[in-house]
Structure formats: structure tokens, C-alpha cells
Amino acid sequence: MAKWWENASIYQIYPRSFQDSDGDGIGDLYGIETRLDHLVELGVDGFWLSPIHPSPLADFGYDISDYTAIDPVYGTLEDFDRLVAAADARGLRVLMDLVPCHTSIEHPWFREHPDRYVWADGRDGGPPNNWRSTFGGAAWARDPNGGPRWYLHSFYPEQPDLDWRNPEVVEAFGEIVRFWLDRGVAGFRVDAIDRLVKDAELRDDPPASAPFALPLPKEYAELEHLYSRNNSDIHAALASLRAAAGDALLVGEVYLPAAEVAPYLDSLDATFAFELFHAPWEAAALEAAIEAELALPGAHAWALSNHDFPRLPDRYGEHAVGDAARLVCSLPGIVFIYQGDEIGMRDGPGHDPPYDRAGRDAHRHPMQWDGSPNGGFTTAEPWLPLIDPTERNVADQRGDPDSLLSHYRQLLAWRRLSRE
Ligand code: GLC
Numbered sequence: 001m002a003k004w005w006e007n008a009s010i011y012q013i014y015p016r017s018f019q020d021s022d023g024d025g026i027g028d029l030y031g032i033e034t035r036l037d038h039l040v041e042l043g044v045d046g047f048w049l050s051p052i053h054p055s056p057l058a059d060f061g062y063d064i065s066d067y068t069a070i071d072p073v074y075g076t077l078e079d080f081d082r083l084v085a086a087a088d089a090r091g092l093r094v095l096m097d098l099v100p101c102h103t104s105i106e107h108p109w110f111r112e113h114p115d116r117y118v119w120a121d122g123r124d125g126g127p128p129n130n131w132r133s134t135f136g137g138a139a140w141a142r143d144p145n146g147g148p149r150w151y152l153h154s155f156y157p158e159q160p161d162l163d164w165r166n167p168e169v170v171e172a173f174g175e176i177v178r179f180w181l182d183r184g185v186a187g188f189r190v191d192a193i194d195r196l197v198k199d200a201e202l203r204d205d206p207p208a209s210a211p212f213a214l215p216l217p218k219e220y221a222e223l224e225h226l227y228s229r230n231n232s233d234i235h236a237a238l239a240s241l242r243a244a245a246g247d248a249l250l251v252g253e254v255y256l257p258a259a260e261v262a263p264y265l266d267s268l269d270a271t272f273a274f275e276l277f278h279a280p281w282e283a284a285a286l287e288a289a290i291e292a293e294l295a296l297p298g299a300h301a302w303a304l305s306n307h308d309f310p311r312l313p314d315r316y317g318e319h320a321v322g323d324a325a326r327l328v329c330s331l332p333g334i335v336f337i338y339q340g341d342e343i344g345m346r347d348g349p350g351h352d353p354p355y356d357r358a359g360r361d362a363h364r365h366p367m368q369w370d371g372s373p374n375g376g377f378t379t380a381e382p383w384l385p386l387i388d389p390t391e392r393n394v395a396d397q398r399g400d401p402d403s404l405l406s407h408y409r410q411l412l413a414w415r416r417l418s419r420e
Contacts, residue, residue: 003247005186009337010045011042012307013048013339025380026073044412045093052070053070065104097189100164117162117163120149130204132222133153140153141157154195174244177241188250190253203227207223208223209224215278232263251268252272258289271296271301301333303328307363311346346387348361348384350362351384368389
């Protein structure tokens, strides 16, 4: 039987920047609920919520301190239940973001269950090996409680890596998955999966002898991540997530070229096609990336943009965004559309000083609903400024048959029709 998500179109909501409803300048769950009709008009089948859990915001929600709660800035569990019901009433499915590789350093587990994390003794007075963190510097930090060992962090030091070889971690994530499924979510986008388990012997990564197939931060790219990512024990961990998830949709963020992704599809329904995501806007490169992805078994998850990388007009040029929409919407598999792409939002100025130390504020500016100074996003000072609401906004484009928004609506309507 066909699954609901086959050839589905899914909208990525970055909750901080979608719609504020309580006048604090930050988006929230009730705000999302009030904007669900936009998703219906657009013609998507559901939405993925970037993390909404309590977080000290070192990595803007991807550092989680409680996996089964809602950060008060976004609302309550009751608000979440109401949002799921409102989505359901409109035929929209809800996907959560599952972040299993690391917690926030402020998660109580880090104090109460340190054995759920990856620790090692230092070497020659320094870190245990040469692994680098994605965002720069060593992937190891000293025990903040003064102990002799170092903990591993694949991303920021505020994000200690969990030890998926510890059955308690496996069990805890099974419970987290079931908690949200019981509340009516249809699946998960699973974060940073190729980092889930690392070499048990903690061997040094060799220097990179050739450039990696996908863009990486410069310092991180100096090594070939032979031992610090893509370990074969990841697949047992993923199988446990699959067992907990039943037949819910699991879409993995596996940041690897397509040729290395197949084993992940034993447990995941689909993985993001990052070769296409990062291909330059040139026919031969786009074609090669699409073919590499289509050679994979299982379903495909196509996306051209998200909260981590420059927006489409900044990467392809304004002239190409309509064609980019047409290209991605014509592909077989699941298509993800990042909020704001449907009106051609560009990167913004970010914030000074930056909120995100890795420089990603520019891709996360608030949604532009109308041409007012705050774009209809908030009545207060927005956490990041609006970029150009008078130039592009939902209200203006909705009434214009030649707008990018109308173009997306036609494409998504066509995707639905071609499925029936
Ligand atoms: C994923 C998220 C990114 C985050 C990282 C670490 O790549 O998309 O925003 O910084 O994982 O959790």
C-alpha cells in the first residue's frame, strides 16, 4: 500500500521565525497554528518543526535540555497538542526534529548520567585524539567539573555527544520517540545521523587528501573524517530508532555524498539529497547530483535550502529561483521547502553580535507575511530584523498570478494531482 509520504511535499518551519503570537518578538506554537491556512493554500502535505524543546540556545534549539517538553518561549504541551489537532483537521502531518547525537550540556543527564556520553583520557596533556569539531577547534573539551577526562562534542562544546553504545541511551530515545508519536506526530527528521557513533578505538583522523564532496567549514575540512563519522555501528543504533518509530516517517540528515548513504536506508525511509542541495546552478552538475541520488535504494528527500545554508536567491541568483522550484518539485520522492522560499526570501544581515557563532543567523530571519515594517511576524521588536517585507511578502504574492508564491502553488498542486 502506498505510504502517505510517498511523493509528499513538506514545509520546514523554523519556529523562532515563523509567527509570533504573544508579542515577545519570537515565533511560537500558537503563531504557527494561526498560519496553518498558508500551508494549506500552498498545497503541502505536512510540516517539519525545527526543535521546539527547552534549549540554552548555544545552537538555537539543536542543543536540547529536555526532549519531552516544549520551551516556554514557544508555548506548552497543550499548545502543541492543539497545533497537531489543528494540523490534522486540515490534513497536514507534523514531523518533529529528533536530535540524538548530542544533548545540551545543561541536560540533567550530563550531571546525573555522565556515562551516557563519550569520555576519554587525554593524550600528552592534550585532548584524546585529533578529531575536530564541525564548528572549529578540537572535538574534545575538559570535564567542566574538574575531572581528569575529556568529553566529545562533534559540534559546539555546549553539545556533548551521547554514547549510543550505552543501552540506556538507546532506551531513552525509544521513549522519546514513542512520547511524540503518542501525541500524534507522523515522523521525524533525524539530525546529524552520520555522527551518531564513532570509532570505538578513537583513532586519529588522517589529513584530508582530497576535498570532501559536500561543503564543510574550512578547519574541519582539513581532516578526512574516517573515524569520527560514518561508523558502521551507527546502523544498529538506527535500527533501534526504527523499532521505536514503527512505520512513522524517518528522514535522516546524513551529510555524506549519495554513494555512501545506502546503508542508512536500512532503517531510514529517506535521507536528504545533499549533493543536489549543494550543486551549483549548472545543468551538468544538477543532473549528476540527481542521478547519484536516484541510484540509491529507497525513497528520496529533496531539499534545496534549510536553516543552515544561504538562501536560494543568494546561491543561485534571483533569476533562477522559479526554475529551482520547478526542478525540485518535479523530482520523484519527498520534497522539502524551507519557510520563506515560496516568496523568494533572501539572506538577511543577521545580528550583531551574532547569535549563532557559526554565522547562520542570515538564513533565519522572520517570515514576511505582509508589507508592514515587522512583516506581520510580530507586534514587538523581532529577535532578528525583517529583511525586506515591502519587496516580498505573502499577502502581495497571494493575489498575483505571476508571483513566485503562485508558481509554487501550481507546482505543488501538480505534485498532488500526479499522485492521484
Ligand atoms: C544539524 C542542524 C544544525 C545543527 C547541527 C548540530 O546539521 O541542521 O542546525 O547545528 O545539526 O545539531
